Amino acid sequence: MPDIPFGFSLPGAQPPDPSDPQQMQQFMAQLQQMFAAPGSGPVNWDLARQVAASQLSASGDPAVNMHERHQVEEALRLADLWLDPVCALPSGIHKAVAWNRNEWIYNTLDVWKKLCEPIAGRMVGAMGDLVPEEARAQLGPMQSMVATLGGALFGGQLGQAFGQLAAEVLSAGDIGLPLGPAGTAALVPANIKAYGEGLELPEDQVRLYVALREAAHQRLFGHVPWLRAHVLNAVEAYANGITVNREAIEEAMSRVDPTDPESMQAMALEGIFTPEDTPQQKAGLARLETALALVEGWVGHVVDDAAGDRLPSVAALGEAFRRRRAAGGPAEQTFAALVGLELRPRRLREAGALWTAVTEQRGFQGRDGLWDHPDLLPTDEDFANPEVFARGQSDWDISELEGLESNPEPGADEPGPEDTDKK
Structure with missing residues (x-):
């Protein structure tokens, strides 16, 4: 597929011959149509979907057959049964589905919009401010293209x-964020198969382990009412503090001639974000990393406990998933470069050890009771002394807990993306 500006491909586009005025005119018309998409806002989401679909079409997006759907439904049903004896939170699965890669994008896009648009808005605004007023007047019919x-x-x-993410993720909750519709547990069979082949482990064991993780995520986000808002607000708060490197944008835009599409290939987003060193931004990052680590650590601990002696490859799978989440895949690294935000929990092993210590001291009922309110959860400092934290939690007085419940975290009752859409 031929390349067009910005390093992505426009389906159906042919490389224009600069010496052919008709080809150049048609190509410019395609670009103007692409840039002038109505209601695109700071991110042209129609284009994002088109590019993602085109990329998946080139790399392959196998359809989910009836046999795979049945395998996913059975794996999630069995996973919930295994979780019941080791988890105080009931099943959060209202719907068990198998997605292909395009369906993963379609069903998670609403949450991505919430996470990406604040950063994109600042980047687009900075680009517009750098175009001199006299230059805008001279652009004529190309002004709308430059504006978008x-x-x-x-x-x-x-x-x-x-x-890239859609070709790697194994389930709706694979990267630790509540990306999919509430109550919908989803696996991606094509990616699970490829991942299992890479690990040289039986596909049915990998599928069941992924189903256990997905079912655990659904229990946590389905029955801890404040958690979805807590995690998404932590991501958004950190994203809102990221600043745009105006010099980097100015340097990149200086190489762009709006009348020459090829010059736009010089534009690149990587490196345009400047990390903020303010105490507020550092606190926001710590809050986000702690939240991601606690969620992922709890899921890993509960799943390994549930699998126990039932799943022969549980030890190998648990270690593989911890390494995978701690390192992040190529697609997560691409996303981090684009929006200045890494989604991997940095202290996953420490969080797992902490949940293990709490379970040993208080049992799984006491462990899961810590999710009753955000102020009950371990802090970043507690990761260094899991035994001290685990023992200390037994001193909580019921009156203190009732006081916390009467003052829930701000934003905990706010509707999530799914609820907003229903309205």
Whole structure:
């Protein structure tokens, strides 16, 4: 597929011959149509979907057959049965589905919009401010293209990242965020098969282990009412503190001639974000990393406990998943470069050890009771002394807990993306 500006591909586009005025005119018309998509906002989401779909079409997106759907439903049903004796939270699965890669993108896009648009808005605004007023007047019919250059640029490169992520993720909750619709447990059979082949482990064991993780995620986010808002707000708060490196944008835009599509290939998003060193931003990052680590650590601990002696490859699978989440895959690294945010929990092993210590001291009922309120959860400092934290929690007085429950975390009752859509 031929390349077009920004390093992504426009389906059906042919490389224009600069010496052929008709070809160049048609190509410019395609670009203008792409940039002028109505209602695109700071991110051209239509373009993002188009680019992701085009990338998946090139790399392959196997359809889910009836046999695979049945395997996914049975794996999730069995996973819930295994979790019941080791988890105080009941099943959170209202719907068990198998997605292909495009369906993963479609069903998670609403949450990605919430996470990406604040950063994209600042980047697009900074680009617009750098275009001199006299230059805008001289652009004539190309003005609309330049005005939406940032949105198209961000949409195209986000589409690439989504296409890569969709080819790697194993389930709806695979990267630790509540991306899918509430109550919908989803596995991606094509990716599970490929991942199992890479580990040289039986596909049915890998599928069941992924199903256990997905079912555990659904229990946690389905029955801890404040958690979805807590995690998404932590991501959004950190994203809102990221600043744009205006010098990097200015340097990149200086190489762009709006009348020359090839010059736009010089634009790149990586490196345009400047980490903020303020105490507020550092606190926001610590809050986000702690939240991701606690969620992932709890899921890993509960799943390994549930699998126990039932799953022969549980030890190998548990270690493989911890390494996978701690390191992050190529697609997560691409996303981090685009929006300045890493989604991997940095202290996953420490969080797992902490949940193990709490379970030993208080049992799984006491462990899961810590999710009753965010103020009951371990802090970043507690990771260093899990035994001290585990013993100390037994001193909580019931009146203190009732006081916390009467003052829930701000935003905990706010509707999630799914609830907003229903309205």
